[in-house]
Amino acid sequence: xxxxxNSSAQAPESLKEIAEKAGPETGEVWQLRLYVAGQTPRSVxxxxxxxxxxxxxxxxxxxxxxxxxxxxxxxxxGDQILAIPTLVxxxxxxxxxxxxxxxxxxxxxxxxxxxxxxxxx
Amino acid sequence: xxxxxxxxxxxxxKSTANRSLPKAPTGIQGLDEITGGGLPRxxxxxxxxxxGAGKTxxxxxxxxxxxxxxxxxxxxMAFEETAAELTQNVRSLGFDLDELTNxxxxxxxxxxxxxxxxxxxxxxxxxxxxxxxxxxxxxxxxKRVVLDTIENLFSxxxxxxxxxxxxxxxxxxxxxxxxxAVITAERGEGALTRHGLEEYVSDCVILLDHRVTDQxxxxxxxxxxxxxxxxxxxxxxxxxxxxxxSVLPVTSLGLQHRVSQEHISSGVPRLDTMxxxxxxxxxxxxxxxGTAGTGKTSLAAQFVDAACRRGERCIYFSFEESxxxxxxxxxxxxxxxxxxxxxxxxxxHSSRATLFGLExxxxxxxxxxxxxxxxxxxxxxxxxxxxxxxxxxxxTMLIRLIDFLKQREVTGFLTNLTSGGESIEKTDVEIxxxxxxxxxxxxxxLGGERNRALYVLKSRGMAHSNQLREFLLxxxxxxxLDVYVGPEGVLTGSSRLSQEAREKADALLRQQESERRxxxxxxxxxxxxxxxxxxxxxxxxxxxxxxxxxxxxISREKLIAASREAMSRxxxxxxxxxxxxxxx
Numbered sequence: 001x002x003x004x005x006n007s008s009a010q011a012p013e014s015l016k017e018i019a020e021k022a023g024p025e026t027g028e029v030w031q032l033r034l035y036v037a038g039q040t041p042r043s044v045x046x047x048x049x050x051x052x053x054x055x056x057x058x059x060x061x062x063x064x065x066x067x068x069x070x071x072x073x074x075x076x077x078g079d080q081i082l083a084i085p086t087l088v089x090x091x092x093x094x095x096x097x098x099x100x101x102x103x104x105x106x107x108x109x110x111x112x113x114x115x116x117x118x119x120x121x
Numbered sequence: 122x123x124x125x126x127x128x129x130x131x132x133x134x135k136s137t138a139n140r141s142l143p144k145a146p147t148g149i150q151g152l153d154e155i156t157g158g159g160l161p162r163x164x165x166x167x168x169x170x171x172x173g174a175g176k177t178x179x180x181x182x183x184x185x186x187x188x189x190x191x192x193x194x195x196x197x198m199a200f201e202e203t204a205a206e207l208t209q210n211v212r213s214l215g216f217d218l219d220e221l222t223n224x225x226x227x228x229x230x231x232x233x234x235x236x237x238x239x240x241x242x243x244x245x246x247x248x249x250x251x252x253x254x255x256x257x258x259x260x261x262x263x264k265r266v267v268l269d270t271i272e273n274l275f276s277x278x279x280x281x282x283x284x285x286x287x288x289x290x291x292x293x294x295x296x297x298x299x300x301x302a303v304i305t306a307e308r309g310e311g312a313l314t315r316h317g318l319e320e321y322v323s324d325c326v327i328l329l330d331h332r333v334t335d336q337x338x339x340x341x342x343x344x345x346x347x348x349x350x351x352x353x354x355x356x357x358x359x360x361x362x363x364x365x366x367s368v369l370p371v372t373s374l375g376l377q378h379r380v381s382q383e384h385i386s387s388g389v390p391r392l393d394t395m396x397x398x399x400x401x402x403x404x405x406x407x408x409x410x411g412t413a414g415t416g417k418t419s420l421a422a423q424f425v426d427a428a429c430r431r432g433e434r435c436i437y438f439s440f441e442e443s444x445x446x447x448x449x450x451x452x453x454x455x456x457x458x459x460x461x462x463x464x465x466x467x468x469x470h471s472s473r474a475t476l477f478g479l480e481x482x483x484x485x486x487x488x489x490x491x492x493x494x495x496x497x498x499x500x501x502x503x504x505x506x507x508x509x510x511x512x513x514x515x516x517t518m519l520i521r522l523i524d525f526l527k528q529r530e531v532t533g534f535l536t537n538l539t540s541g542g543e544s545i546e547k548t549d550v551e552i553x554x555x556x557x558x559x560x561x562x563x564x565x566x567l568g569g570e571r572n573r574a575l576y577v578l579k580s581r582g583m584a585h586s587n588q589l590r591e592f593l594l595x596x597x598x599x600x601x602l603d604v605y606v607g608p609e610g611v612l613t614g615s616s617r618l619s620q621e622a623r624e625k626a627d628a629l630l631r632q633q634e635s636e637r638r639x640x641x642x643x644x645x646x647x648x649x650x651x652x653x654x655x656x657x658x659x660x661x662x663x664x665x666x667x668x669x670x671x672x673x674x675i676s677r678e679k680l681i682a683a684s685r686e687a688m689s690r691x692x693x694x695x696x697x698x699x700x701x702x703x704x705x
Binding site for chain 2: 069073080085100
């Protein structure tokens with residue numbers, strides 16, 4: 001775990017390596033950040049969907065931070081947030097962004113690289 | 122509903138007591154003129170054009186001028202270039218974005234949209250963009266906003282349905298916020314913009330165009346639409362140079378320019394005499410045409426020299442000679458133009474006519490005249506402008522140029538080369554009808570010589586001479602001489618000189634002849650008078666003789682009578698009564 005934390009600053013790794021390292025078996029703690037704007041139904045749904053995915057696939061190894069841009073608008077620029085809601089995977093590297101309310105669990109998993117992308121979309 | 126939208130509803134637009142739409146001046150030279158005061162205040166304006174047309178620059182200048190000249194801070198939201206890149210790009214135009222940012226007059230926000238980083242699952246909206254923009258606007262109290270170019274969102278986000286709905290909401294939101302927005306967009310095939318943004322921005326649409334015709338490129342701007350405002354509908358050329366953006370409303374605005382009663386010298390005293398004694402009118406347009414090598418440029422230089430001597434400012438546009446060459450050549454006829462150039466009274470602008478399109482030439486002339494504020498503009502020669510376009514375009518361009526100069530009360534001095542083949546009293550750009558004074562310089566070939574002659578073809582509003590003058594280029598400038606007109610025809614140069622010499626000889630001869638006659642007459646008179654004296658003397662002599670003989674006669678008669686009396690007395694004859702009575 002220490003090793004992988006160190007390697008985060010390194011040059012981009014191939015997707016395969018990442019998939020191996022970031023897989024459920026590596027046991028690294030995932031840093032997830034969900035950007036919302038106020039308590040909209042969509043934000044609430046997104047949070048619920050995220051929670052569900054994490055519980056299923058990353059139980060005990062995740063950390064969700066919810067950023068309400070209405071309260072902290074200055075934080076939007078940092079992660080280049082346009083769409084709401086946006087989920088940002090801060091760790092493990094590389095950074096991934098998933099916009100939308102995560103209704104489609106399959107796509108969310110692919111986006112989070114918890115599951116390899118389907119051979120043909 | 123997101124809080125921002127609700128909050129923004131509380132900023133109503135200032136009521137438009139004025140009948141016309143409130144405008145936000147752009148501060149861009151010329152654009153405010155053709156839009157009647159600027160962009161619609163509090164509404165979005167769409168600026169579209171192909172790549173490299175100048176959209177970003179127009180938008181940036183709108184913000185910078187707003188911040189520096191009109192006290193309206195602005196937000197620049199860039200979707201293409203980073204803040205650092207933008208800052209660097211516009212530094213060459215004299216805009217210091219860093220300083221403006223520090224002074225809170227400007228906010229730059231770079232929005233990166235990277236499709237490869239983003240996955241989409243389910244519903245979303247662009248509230249994040251709204252919040253960022255809202256925060257930036259509120260952070261500096263911005264009145265102006267630029268989105269450059271928001272179409273990039275279409276490449277970053279997949280769900281076009283959401284995007285379109287959100288864009289519609291964005292423009293509505295911008296209006297509600299009361300900011301004057303400029304949205305740039307790429308020109309699309311057969312439509313104004315690639316993604317149909319004109320559908321959302323319907324108040325004002327400006328189209329920028331960069332066209333290449335005959336390998337000559339011209340930038341043009343057109344107001345496609347401006348709701349609620351009468352605007353110029355033409356295509357206007359514009360320039361991007363070290364001072365930024367300038368649009369040139371070059372269409373003639375009518376014939377309502379002021380006229381001056383003031384005369385200005387042409388620099389050639391005898392030419393002034395020919396023009397009613399005082400030279401050209403200030404603010405008039407003078408055309409000098411003539412065949413090659415007849416001294417048109419020299420006339421122009423002499424005019425400029427005289428003007429600079431009066432302390433007036435001149436601009437010399439040369440399409441044939443470089444400034445150095447001009448100055449050297451004019452030195453040979455004793456005109457030192459370099460001194461005026463040093464004193465910043467004279468500016469030279471030399472370029473090949475083919476370097477730009479006509480519109481661009483006109484635009485450049487406009488700009489230079491605007492900046493330097495001269496009293497006199499020389500264009501030498503106008504004919505070469507045909508090379509930059511076609512005859513018709515050159516003609517209209519010159520009319521617009523002349524109108525422009527007249528409006529500013531600038532005296533225009535144009536030269537034009539006439540080729541030998543065609544009718545000489547005709548300019549190839551056909552501007553003779555719109556110039557006020559037309560001088561013609563032509564070569565007269567005679568006696569194995571080619572000499573120059575000048576005459577005034579027309580000069581509006583003055584009693585000008587109808588005489589042909591010989592035009593001499595001396596080491597001390599231009600001189601005009603009377604030509605010889607006589608039974609031999611019009612003579613110039615050596616022929617004139619020899620004719621003059623011949624006339625002088627003839628005159629001498631005539632004088633000698635008359636002197637001879639005079640002497641003869643004197644002699645005759647003397648002779649006659651001598652004869653008269655002689656005759657008179659003769660007559661006096663005769664008279665005296667006659668008197669003497671008369672006296673003698675009387676004394677003889679007396680003698681006879683006495684002797685008769687004596688005789689009769691001695692004869693004692695009767696005294697005749699008659700005799701005695703007559704004696705009594």
